[in-house]
Amino acid sequence: MKLKLGVIGTGWISRSFIDAALATGKYHFSAVFTRNLETGVTFTEDFHHVDVFDELSELVTADLDVIYIASPNSLHFEQAKAAISSGKHVIVEKPAFSNPTELEAIIKLATKEQVLFFEAARNLHEKSFDLIRAFLEDKTVIGADFTYAKYSSKMPALLDGQLPNKFNPAFSGGLLADLGVYLLYAAHAYFGKPKYARYEAQVLDSGVDISGVGILTYDGFHVSIKTGGHYNSFVPCEIFTTTGTLVLDAVNAVKYARFISLDGTTHELPIKPTKNNMQEEAMDFAKIMLEPDTQANFDLYEDWLNLAINVSETSYAMRESAGIKFNADEK
Numbered sequence: 001m002k003l004k005l006g007v008i009g010t011g012w013i014s015r016s017f018i019d020a021a022l023a024t025g026k027y028h029f030s031a032v033f034t035r036n037l038e039t040g041v042t043f044t045e046d047f048h049h050v051d052v053f054d055e056l057s058e059l060v061t062a063d064l065d066v067i068y069i070a071s072p073n074s075l076h077f078e079q080a081k082a083a084i085s086s087g088k089h090v091i092v093e094k095p096a097f098s099n100p101t102e103l104e105a106i107i108k109l110a111t112k113e114q115v116l117f118f119e120a121a122r123n124l125h126e127k128s129f130d131l132i133r134a135f136l137e138d139k140t141v142i143g144a145d146f147t148y149a150k151y152s153s154k155m156p157a158l159l160d161g162q163l164p165n166k167f168n169p170a171f172s173g174g175l176l177a178d179l180g181v182y183l184l185y186a187a188h189a190y191f192g193k194p195k196y197a198r199y200e201a202q203v204l205d206s207g208v209d210i211s212g213v214g215i216l217t218y219d220g221f222h223v224s225i226k227t228g229g230h231y232n233s234f235v236p237c238e239i240f241t242t243t244g245t246l247v248l249d250a251v252n253a254v255k256y257a258r259f260i261s262l263d264g265t266t267h268e269l270p271i272k273p274t275k276n277n278m279q280e281e282a283m284d285f286a287k288i289m290l291e292p293d294t295q296a297n298f299d300l301y302e303d304w305l306n307l308a309i310n311v312s313e314t315s316y317a318m319r320e321s322a323g324i325k326f327n328a329d330e331k
Contacts, residue, residue: 003066003286026283061086073171096119197317211227237251247260
C-alpha cells in the first residue's frame, strides 16, 4: 500500500519532501494546494495525475491519506486543523506551530479524530542521530556548543526595505523559529528538556530575531546555542564529556562525527548521510502511518510527540526571555 500524499506549499522544501517521500516507495504524490493554480500546474509538471487545488477545503476533503504542510509558519495551525478534522494524517514542517497552545490543541484534535500528527524536524530521524545518541549513552556530558547560522536568501529583500515572511511576526518568523529548531531538537534529544532556557537576541524593528545566543541549563552543565540569518558560520558543533569531545560538522544533515579523547586519540563514527536528507524522516513517518497499532511504533510516536512538546515549550520560554512575540500569541 502506498500513502496518498497531498501537499500544501509549492516552495523548494515541498519539492524536496515529495522527492524524498517518493524515493521511499511508500507514498504516491496525489494533490497540491496553492493559492495560484498556474503555480500549482507548473509545480506538478514533472509528475503524473496530480490534482491541483486553490481551495483548502477541496484538498482536505480529497482522497488522501496524509497532508504535508509547508506554508508560512503562522498558517500551519488552521491548515492542520482543517486536515485533521477531515480525517487526514498531517506532517507539518518545523516549527509546526507558533506556540505550545497551538501544538496542544492539534495533538488533542488528532487524538480525537484518530489520526497522526508529525512535526518534520528531520534531524531527529537521521540515522546519524541514532548513532550519536547511542555513542553518548555511556558518556558523562559536561556541556555542549551548537551553532547553525546561514545567510538567508531573504536577506536582500530585507535590506531593500521589504519584510519577508521569515522576518515577520505576523508569520511567526525569526531565526530561533527557523534554524534554531534544529539546535533545540538536538539538545532535547541528546540531553532531555533543560531546567531553564534563555535567549539573547538581535531583534529587528519588526520584532523578531535575526540572530541570537541561547543558554539551556541542565543539572551540572549548560548547552549554548547560536543561530543567525545574516551571516554564515562554519564552526563545528561540540559535545563535551568527561573523557573527550565529540565534534560534529552540524546538528542536521550530519556528514561526520569525530570523538577526540583527552589523550588525543580519535574515533570516527560511521556516518553515512543520505542523498536527500528528508528521506529518512519520510520513511519513519510512513512506517508509523502504515502500522500504527504495533507497540513499538506507538511508543516511538509518543516519544516524538513529547519531544515536540518540550521543544515548543523551550522555544517559547526563550522567545519570552528575549521579548519576541508573534501575532499568533495574542489569539
